[in-house]
Amino acid sequence: MPPGPPATIRLVTNPPPAPQPVGRATVIVRKQPLEASAEPVPPRPFLKWAGGKGQLLGALLEHVPERIDTYYxxxxxxxxxxxxxxxxxxxxPRRAVLNDANHELVTAYEVVRDHVQALVDRLGDLxxxxxAGDDEVRAALYYAMRDEAPSEPLEVAARLIFLNKTCYNGLYRVNRHGRFNVPHGRYARPRILDCPxxxxxxxALQTTDVRDGDFEAACADAGxxxxxxxxxxxxxxxxxxxFTSYTKGDFGEADQLRLKWCIDDxxxxxxxxxxxNSPHDWVVGAYQASHYEVHRTPARRAINSRADRRGAIDELIVTNEATRKRSA
Known part of the structure; x- marks a missing residue:
């Protein structure tokens, strides 16, 4: 969806804090002000996400053109x-088009872009x-939030971020019915609200068009x-x-083939x-046969429900001739 007017980041006068019961605990909830004078930090992901590319940024940036009109x-x-x-x-980039098939994720991006003040307040409460709770109270709050299915965008975004910060290993996984099903993480002091x-x-998101849809449609206008x-x-x-269960429908072999056709187009x-992509024989063969440049780079899987499946693994970086010319 296209962005609305740029968000105004302003100081907020805090109302008197009110006590709110939480199981056997009572907590004073204070609204988190957005300090206009606070030293800004560089933009970074606000969610931990399986397959995140933070560790591979050096290798990826080598292939990114220095000047980009629209980033897709x-x-x-x-x-x-x-x-x-x-x-x-x-x-x-001058502007960006960001897309995902995960509706809750897209909603979170939109709320961060357009309603960050309200989101900070809500996450501060959570x-x-x-x-303030003991292990039993924390688990009860986690599973109550997990079982909710909010429709209001602010609540969708707050729930996703809360679960991401408090679930086991930051894993996002849904069942065949599209319901988030990761267990409670039981961490001592998770940072649910990262205001900076x-x-x-x-x-960073003020010049973005955030979309919820198919990958082909998302980049159809690229030039x-x-x-x-x-x-x-x-x-x-x-x-x-x-592991492809980021949405209700898995991303299977037919989708991988359709992705290859999209890249060819x-x-x-x-x-x-x-x-x-992964260094699967089909992936390597399909792109090399079409004269794409295929690079291998070592990565480390940090998110998996089983600890014995985390560790080092190669990833592929595939580029076309236009990328090689623009990034040279």
Missing amino acids: EPFIGGGALFFALAADPART EARYL ALLAASR PRDFVYLDPPFHPLSKTAS LTARGVPVMLS
């Missing part, structure tokens, strides 16, 4: 590359209630002066390694494209 990211996820570009004034990160993200970065759910290396139109 049809699978935004945590948005590490977008925020890295936004943090560098010399490389910040953080105070959570940290939300403020920085909100500033030669733009740049498209595609970071889809990876092609699983084996049946037991498969963008390439034929002279659009610079970069793809991240």
